[in-house]
Amino acid sequence: MSATALKSDTQAIVVDEVLPHAPETIWKALTTNELIGRWLKMSPTGFEPVKGKHFTMKTTPAGAWDGIIHCEVLEAIPNQRLAFAWKGGHEGNVGYGAPLDTVATFTLSRVENGTRLRLVHSGFVLPRNELAFKNMGEGWKKVVPSIGVVAAEQDRLKKPH
Template identity: 35%
Template structure:
């Protein structure tokens, strides 16, 4: 008897943000703000809502909201269809906000990378760092 184990990996990026959870939550859930730091979208913070993220490179991610706990947790699927299995991705992105004395600790986890998806895994690592840099700049401009 042969057992098949499917191990998946996660990309985790964490940072402390000098803004309160409520302000960060707005940037994570309001479509016009999401577009400024992430991608064009038709997002609604409602469990079960299907939406798309549209990248500047022309790619489209099909997503569905899995969890919404205002100012605390947001989770959605992040699916990218591609003919090459090394680039096709079915994953889940979870944002966890924890209040701190100076603002918010943000933890972003994208789970579901298969071992043969080294390029997608590396791309997500770099991508989330860039997205969160954009998010920092947006938060500094927001009232």
């Protein structure tokens, strides 16, 4: 984990939800490029669920920031845990596009009626990352259920017609 993410002046976004799908189905939604693009609304370039793998995502540029999010897979335990660094922004920006050095961790736990998916996006430095923390906090609350929608589509594809 980065030094920034461990500092006491950081905040984390936590979304915890039970999805009615097997961990294997949720894992596929979390680790397949095309499916990631559907629930995250940003497609990764160069992503593989392999520790140490670097990849990027692109969002709306702002000021001196080109909109590129630089990521590295920190942990990939199939059907259990995926963590990656999420870095972007530019020193010259205030508000949207301010420097961000965070970690997104998805933890999957099998439960009686499916999978508990817990997302922790940590390392937001306040007040510098206040806008990102607020916006991404709202965004992740929509994204996590979207992972369930994508997983449901995968379940339907697996069933014989």
